[in-house]
Amino acid sequence: MELFCHRRDLRLADNVGLAAAADRGEVAGAFVFDPDVLDHASDVRVRRLLDGLAALRDDYRDRGSDLLVARGDPESILPDLADAVDADRVVWNRDYSGLARERDAGVRKALNDSGVEREAHHDAVLHEPDSIRTNAGDPYSVYTYYWKKWTDRETDSPAPTPAAGDLVDVGALTAAVGDDGAVADGGAETDRVAVGDLPSPADLGFDAPDAEVGPAGTEAARGRLDDFLDEPVFSYEAERDYPAREATSRLSAFLKYGEIGIRETYEATERALAAAQSEGDEERVESVEEFQQQLAWREFYTQVLYHNPEVVTENYKEYEEGIEWRDDPDEITAWTRGETGYPIVDAGMRQLREEAFMHNRVRMIVASFLTKDLLADWRHGYDHFREHLADHDTANDNGGWQWAASTGTDAQPYFRIFNPMTQGERYDPEAEYITEYVPELRGLDADLIHEWHELSPTQRANVAPEYPEPIVDHSERREEALAMYKRARGEDPEE
DNA sequence: TGCGACTTTTT
């Protein structure tokens, strides 16, 4: 008997570690609520996690088994849990962030001390962080070269889904865990295990989020993938930047929680690619490749974080003199509330609060606005996204923020500053996205909305009295941002 | 080692 520990892989299908364990004999699936991980969680992500776990548990139940739900420090609880269910090996899939690697090293040692075998698998990405390197043997810091190697490499097929007979029967799990849920033999007082019983957010010290977090679980993920690959993917390149068109995959949260496997996902895109190629339609082919590039970006940033765990808090690219952020607390608050007086920015920030999601193009716009119009440290934005995004992923969000702030690997140059009005006009010309999230502007002509910054205060008060005045002047702030970065580079801003 | 190339732009 083996114990499989789910972490960011809340699925039975295409799960490399689980399949390996099932191939050897019976497996029991478990999830541990680690207090150290919960310390970094948020209302939104706890809700989303619990939804994913409920779906996973139901998938186990459909096969006559159940999910073991433990609470406590994995280092103390996993050896005891392995003992309680009589497992001789604990198996999991690798997680590549710094915190996760520290945790896993501790768990490895604890299991070793208890004489329990352990095994970690390569599952979360198609190509592991160490496996794609420059010809000189270094990790890549430029995406395009990374992509070339990533896309040329052979990929694994999806891992087989365990059959009902591979999973430990629910009756045996209940018998092993016992009535009180306390783990036997010297575990910490607070360590508890239940069979299929999930805690509520309140049990874990969290509130119900204000946002709707969206569907969870493998079935929902597969439905989403099928819908996307049925047609939208073939016009992805032309459509993806228009937030009102909802032309993106919306797979991010499913991938973050591992409710669908990357091999299964990629294989499905390969089928779409082959279909487009056989039609000989270049635009459709390029669109599928464009989407595959997004999967490669996910792995690019995974390997950036793996090789540079300090980027979570530090600039990847340090400026000689350091950046002196303006960090005005009132301006940052206006940004988080979606009250900047820049319609596309406010729409994005409000979508985030309402849906725990933001369209990718708009993420770039609000990130550029925070760093280069408000001159606020990207860490403020990263922290806010981490609290409110259901799909928050350390590697991707950190990579995105450092890209926007011109401090990252392959970041945009510091002088590349988005114009929030131009962006709104170009990517939401009819202001459909804007008015969906900014009710104060409903009923106005799109032209008027895109000219908001140019109207006089009197005009603004007349047409939309409830909507804020622009809190900054973009042209002025653009010059200030250029000067800020030049000083950080040790240059004279006057030149 | 010289050089082509570099996610998402702006004025």
Add this chain to the structure above:
DNA sequence: AAAAGTCGC
């Protein structure tokens, strides 16, 4: 058209 700089071959 120009705003830099440097990565990777």
